[in-house]
Amino acid sequence: MKNTTIENDKGKRYAVIAITSYLLLIVGWTDAIFGSLIEPLEEWYDLVGSMTTLYCAGALIDAFKPIFPAYVFGVYLMGVGTGSMQTSATAVLSHFEDGPLMTLVYSNMALGSVISPFIIGAFLQYDIGWHHNFWILVGFAAILIISSWFIFKDFDTHDTEKDDYTLREKLRIILPSKKLWIGLLAEAGLLTTQDSFSQWIAPYVKDLKGLSNGQPQYAVAGFWGGLMVGRLLLAHGSAKIAGLWKVNSLGGTVTLVILIGFFFGPLMPNTLSIGVECWSRELKNAATSIIMATSLFGSLLAPFALSQAADEFSLKIFPPVLIVECFITAIIVSFTFVTRPIKEEEDILNYKSTKPESCTNSANPNDWGARNWQSEPDDYLHNPTTKDGSKASTGSIFTVRGFINLGFLSLVIAALLMLFAGYPIYDEFKPNTHTPSGQYAKFNSTGQVEWTVPDRNLIDKDTPKDVYTLSSGFGTDNREYKLVFSDEFSQDGRSFYEGDDPYWEAHDAHYWGTNNLEWYSPRQVTTEGGNLLITLDQSGDDDDLTSHNLDYTGGFLTTWNKFCFTGGYVVANVSLPGKSDVWGLWPGFWTMGNLGRAAYGASLEGLWPYSYDTCDVGTLQNQTLGEYPEEAYNQGGDPSTAALSYSAGQRLSRCTCENEDHPGPKHPDGTFKGRSAFEIDIFEAQVSQENAVGGHGGTGTVSMSGQFCPFDLGYQWNHDAIHITYNETQGPNDMFDMLNTYQGGNQQMSTSVVVMTDQEAYQMSGGKFSEYGLQITPGTGHEASIAWTVNDELRWQVFGDALGGNDTIKISERPITDEPMYVILQLGISYNFGAISDEVLNGAWPNIMKVDWVRVYQPSDSINIGCDPPEMPTAAYINRHLEAYSNANLTTWNQYMEKAPDVAKPVKNALLHQDDADCQIALHSTPDKNLIGRTETDEKKRNHWN
Structure with a gap:
């Protein structure tokens, strides 16, 4: 220039x-x-x-x-x-x-x-x-x-x-x-x-x-x-x-x-x-x-x-x-x-030297700018005083400036030592929160999110010591149980946005799969007064950014990919939202296998609600191969088509061919283990409308359910292999439990019992709390079971032989899951769950579900926590397909494959690729030899869940 x-x-x-x-x-x-x-x-x-x-x-x-x-x-x-x-x-x-x-x-x-x-x-x-x-x-x-x-x-x-x-x-x-x-x-x-x-x-x-x-x-x-x-x-x-x-x-x-x-x-x-x-x-x-x-x-x-x-x-x-x-x-x-003052010796604007006018200076040296009262570096030459009479004094070595300089250098040295020596030593010897599966609590199991809050141990320091051990389980389980995880929610004002908490994360998404009327927002989940608060509220006119133009805003909190447990007992102390006699809200406390992320459809398709580890027709879409078995077409439970199942085939089944994309592990015979995103509902609260008048007057209940796939004929699993502590013979005005009238549909089969609740354990009907628990004993047969509890009392239990093989529909037993399960707490509203009373729609808002604490126990001899256990890995698979687990707009696996064709490819099922060399091991493992030689006929296929 x-x-x-x-x-x-x-x-x-x-x-x-x-x-x-x-x-x-x-x-x-x-x-x-x-x-x-x-x-x-x-x-x-x-x-x-x-x-x-x-x-x-x-x-x-x-x-x-x-x-x-x-x-x-x-x-x-x-x-x-x-x-x-x-x-x-x-x-x-x-x-x-x-x-x-x-x-x-x-x-x-x-x-x-x-x-x-x-x-x-x-x-x-x-x-x-x-x-x-x-x-x-x-x-x-x-x-x-x-x-x-x-x-x-x-x-x-x-x-x-x-x-x-x-x-x-x-x-x-x-x-x-x-x-x-x-x-x-x-x-x-x-x-x-x-x-x-x-x-x-x-x-x-x-x-x-x-x-x-x-x-x-x-x-x-x-x-x-x-x-x-x-x-x-x-x-x-x-x-x-x-x-x-x-x-x-x-x-x-x-x-x-x-x-x-x-x-x-x-x-x-x-x-x-x-x-x-x-x-x-x-x-x-x-x-x-x-x-x-x-x-x-x-x-x-x-x-x-x-x-x-x-x-x-x-x-x-x-x-x-x-x-x-x-x-x-x-x-x-x-x-x-x-x-700004201008120096006498130069013009600050043009830097041109100026000459003082000799005749205009004052006789007073102070007016010339002389600073005779100030010390100058060469004063000792003009005032050669000495301390010992032989040499000029050099002054004291203890000066303020020297002290400041040395102090500053000391700080720098200390910082360097801390960075390169102190921190590595501290990091090596500090207590950490490694789990037996190798998961580190500072990161979720895939490592993609680093927490910005301090590490918190798996067991909350506020959990009373007297609840660290349970002397036995429920039913016939006499094993000692140890506390492996707890959260007392005692710190107010906690945030559950992504990365804000080491174990929990609140969804920011719409649960489209069940046609919910609300948007789930992390803003609706916080802690106050020693409780976790999950709030469902009407969306205001100025709240479109949070509600995404939906009429309501709710909360959905999970430990997905952060904390999981395999088998054990999970329990929470909860005050349900709303009133005990007014229906329409949908609060839930449930668990799901870590390979499926709730609300992320692409991750769920072909995994939910499976619990299956056999290579047969139960792994296929609609539970059929060609026209076999015929009962799945004409004796199903769907009222309009008589089809049994609209479910997609099990994506990660035992029929998976070699060299396919499967998280593992493998059985001794070389076949892959069937993997799933199994769901167990500890409770979904509802209000019975029996004897109700004018939108209220119902009875507060909860459904306690396990969701299974593949399905029995007519969704009629073996009702003899269950235990119900109370039943309807004790009268409708007393505590009673009864099989849910809903036992399944073409999307899922449900082992479900309806349990009466404490009518005062609701936000607007007494404000009390009740404990709701779930005990999972993985496996098959009568030794395996799922048990549900209320207030430390067993209410009902389903055993593994209730889900045994079904020769009519040609499927095998469905095991009680051994998947690593994560915890979910949510509050929403949807007509899919039942009618919604006008008193809810026009009544007092907001509706709040309060959770006093959540605790997880496991048998002392079977501690297995972490979302990526060696025997049931998930992290590598989730990392390969992270888009499917992080993009809620992908509703099917096919959509994900279109978006990421280099990563996501169809997984071959041996029954559909019987001539492939890579599929022979899986094919010959099938117990149903009638499947050998059969081919698929697309015209018989039903629309699956999407």
Whole structure:
């Protein structure tokens, strides 16, 4: 660019100031707007924005080199650097809902940024020394603290009574954070070298041939950019630990908030570097050392202070705060440019040497600028006093500056030792939460999500010790049971968005498979008063983003791929939503095999609701091969077609041919084990409408069910192999249990019993809690079973021989599942589950299901937890097909294969590929030899479940 020379032309000077100021305004405005719209990319956006601004600043300097380039450039970077750090702080604070505190943080950041140029300019104008500067700033911060205290003293902050972490526990959790240490090291290293490096390199660069006078600042500009990178890393580390640290008083919160603004404002090192530029060498060196120490202290304090001041709920920051701040900053910076003092020895505008007029000087040396009262580096030459009479005194080696330098170096060394020695040692010996299956609680079993909250043990520390062991199971199971997982939900305000919790995650999806009327949103699941709250509410007019234009919004919480158990006893203490005599809600507590993710249709097709490990017609679509068996076509349970099954074939069956995509394992005969996404409903609450009048007056019940596939003829499994503790002979007004009238359809077969509940264990009908439990004993035959309990009492039990082979329909036994099962808690509304009373639709909202605790036990000699156990692996298969498990819009496996043809391919069933060499082992394992030689006839096939 062509160089421009500006003398004392105030118009051009103001033009430069205006350009600089409004560039600040534009950068801050776009940063605030885009930072709010694309929060997940916020740190990267800040980085790109900062570097782009560096380039613009360099171009501005290149165009106006003769105009105090270092000062314009430095102050410009001061504003942009401050804005970037503030927006990075937004990444920390935007996860929390505490408007007044966040406004206080931003107002103090803005105030600190705005006043710093003015204060520095005043210091230079009136020649105030550093020690005065420091105490003036400290005093000003104290005024802010006191003022804020009176303003905000009546404001209620986060309730910290439930915060049971001690300081030592918090430090133990946070110190191993790699991001924290990397950020602090980057910050410390940059702060240590920035001033000395820029001073060292400038003389060499400016003397190189071909470089003009303004260009050494580009080297400094690059270094400032590095400083911003370090600070962004630090802010990123802060975001990862947000929510862990709490304060116990409003005073402490306000103090920390003010300190954030204080250290991010007037004591920013780039601001002070500009301020000390014109000082004497000795004063500048001393000030620089203090700057480094103060900056490091502020950097160390900032992540903890930000997290301390934050609360635990989600709300966006108001972008106008940054807009107004940048506008005010632009005005004040403009004023500072105009009022900046001019050195007597040179014109700061044109850098032309001026000659003092010899006859106009005062006779008083003080008026010449002489500083006779200040020490200078060569004073000892003019005042050669000695301590021992033989040599000049060199002064004491114990100086404040030396102490600060050594202290700072000690901190850097300690940080390096912690990063490269302390952390590896700690990581090696710290207790972890490995499960017997090798799953690590910090990650889900596929490893695709790293948790941003501290590790929590499988057993909640708030679980009473007296429930750690059960002396026996239920029914004839006399084995001792040990607690393997618990969650007491005692910490209020927990979030269950993706990655927020090590074991639970709330869906953000529509459960289209059962035609639900609500959208499941993570916002509807939280903890309060020591309970998990799952809320079903009507969607407001302004709630379309959460409800996705549906009339209701509910909650769906699972431990999929995070916590699973194989066999055992799972129980929860629950208060059901709504009223015990009004029907229409659909609360559920259930389990499912980890190979199927509820609400993700592509992952479920061909796996739900199977529990099958035989290679025969039961693995095929519609349970037929050609016209065999004929009963499946004309003696089924479907009222319109007489077809037995519309289910898709078992995708991962024992009939799977060799070299196909199957998670394993294999049987000794070389065939694959049949895998599934088996479902067991601990309860689905419903209200019996018998004797009801006017939409109410029903009786609260729950259905306790197991879903099976393939199906028995007419969905009539063996009712003799069950135990029901109570029955209808005791009368409708007493506790009674009875077989559900619904035993299945062409999508599923259900072993189900309806159980009367405690009529006061409902949200609006007494508010009591009841315990609902499920005991799974995997296997086949009478030794295997599923048992359901209410309030620690066995209510009904189905044995494995209830699901034995069926010669009429040509299927084999369906085992009680040995799949790793995950836990689901949900509250929705759908006509698929039954009628919906007008009293529900027009009654009081919201409806809330409360869960006091969830606990999982297993026999002491059969502990098997984890979603990827070696004998029933899931992780590798899920990782290969992660799209099917993470894209709720894929409703069938065929859709997934179309989307990912290189990964997902049809799995060959040996009965349908009888001539393939790879299918012979599976084919010859079939117990039904009538299937050999048969071929498929498409015209007989029914539409399957999609």
